[in-house]
Amino acid sequence: GQQVMQIPQYQHVQEGEDFTTYCNSSTTLSNIQWYKQRPGGHPVFLIQLVKSGEVKKQKRLTFQFGEAKKNSSLHITATQTTDVGTYFCAHGSSNTGKLIFGQGTTLQVKP
Amino acid sequence: DTGVSQDPRHKITKRGQNVTFRCDPISEHNRLYWYRQTLGQGPEFLTYFQNEAQLEKSRLLSDRFSAERPKGSFSTLEIQRTEQGDSAMYLCASSLPLAGEGTDTQYFGPGTRLTVL
Numbered sequence: 692g693q694q695v696m697q698i699p700q701y702q703h704v705q706e707g708e709d710f711t712t713y714c715n716s717s718t719t720l721s722n723i724q725w726y727k728q729r730p731g732g733h734p735v736f737l738i739q740l741v742k743s744g745e746v747k748k749q750k751r752l753t754f755q756f757g758e759a760k761k762n763s764s765l766h767i768t769a770t771q772t773t774d775v776g777t778y779f780c781a782h783g784s785s786n787t788g789k790l791i792f793g794q795g796t797t798l799q800v801k802p
Numbered sequence: 803d804t805g806v807s808q809d810p811r812h813k814i815t816k817r818g819q820n821v822t823f824r825c826d827p828i829s830e831h832n833r834l835y836w837y838r839q840t841l842g843q844g845p846e847f848l849t850y851f852q853n854e855a856q857l858e859k860s861r862l863l864s865d866r867f868s869a870e871r872p873k874g875s876f877s878t879l880e881i882q883r884t885e886q887g888d889s890a891m892y893l894c895a896s897s898l899p900l901a902g903e904g905t906d907t908q909y910f911g912p913g914t915r916l917t918v919l
Contacts, residue, residue, distance in 0.1 A: 700842075722904045733893060733910040734845065741904040779844050783905030787858055788833055788897055790908060792844030 695720075695782055697793030705801050710767040712796035714780030721785050723756055723763040728795070729776040737765075739783075770800045806911035808894050814917045815884055822880045823914045827896030833906060834877050836869055837893040838862065839913070845893055851877060884918045891915050 696715045704710050714723060722741045726734035738747055740756035740763060747754045753766045767774055777797045781790040807826045815821050827834050832853050837845035848867070850858045853874035863869075866884075871877040881888055891913045897906035 697844075724905075724907075733912050735910070736907045739904050739907065781844070783908075785905055787850050787852075788899065788906035788908070789835060789847045789850050789858065790837075790845070791847065794842075795844050 695723075695780055695791060695793040697780055697796055699796055700794060701797050701799070703799045703801065704770050706772060707769050710770050710774070710798055712765050712778050712780075712798075714763040714765075714793050716761050716782070719760045720763075720782050721760075722783055724781045724783055724790065725754060725763075725765055726779045726781060726792075727776050728779065732776075734779060767798075770798070772800050772802055774798060775800050806894055806896050806909050808892075808911040808914050810914055811912060812915045812917075814919065816919050817886060818883055820880065820882045821884060821916065822878055823892055823894075823916075825877045825879070825894030825896075825911055827875070827877070827894070828909055829875075831896035831898050831909070832874065833897045833899060834871055835895045835897075835908060836877070836879050837895065839891040839893055840889075848879075848892075881916075884916075886918045889916055889918045 724739045725737040728734045744758045745756040751768045755764045777795040779792050779795045781792045809824045834851040836848040839845040849869050851871040854871050866882045869879045893913045894911045895908040897908045900906045
């Protein structure tokens, strides 16, 4: 089945620095979703990308879907302590909706 | 609160015991999913219901695991003869099928953390 690989596993940044996490697949993805999980919390939906080369922004967060629809990235500009958590990419089945998650990138922000 | 709820939030049991978890989805959502998450990993799909029908089960779901959604509303996940390897967070999510491009947005519950001693 389709798998998504995510790097890096961990990232420690100083508050105000930028952060990027990358998601890669060996096969073409029909969509990619991004979720955030705060420490001790549950995954919360951030965004879905479906079009080749798509770029979407949410305040300081920028999401990209590659031209070949095999990779995606999440970039956070000027991180804040509220950005702490684990960011997951996931591919959703078009038929059933079930999600295949990447391993996640855990972001720590030092104030 | 109209989100997804799960009960109990924490469960500690001894190896060999049976446990049952409950999930109450968002009321108008007809799709319901169970996932398992271990430390440092992303959630892994276990099973999926559309209304009361269980339409897909992962190979991760051994015959000790059974899930039901009898009236198409709440769901239960039972683990029989628990093993230490079953220790994990069990997450439930619900959604509405999406019309158009892409796939459903899933809303996750707070999870049930199972510890098997």
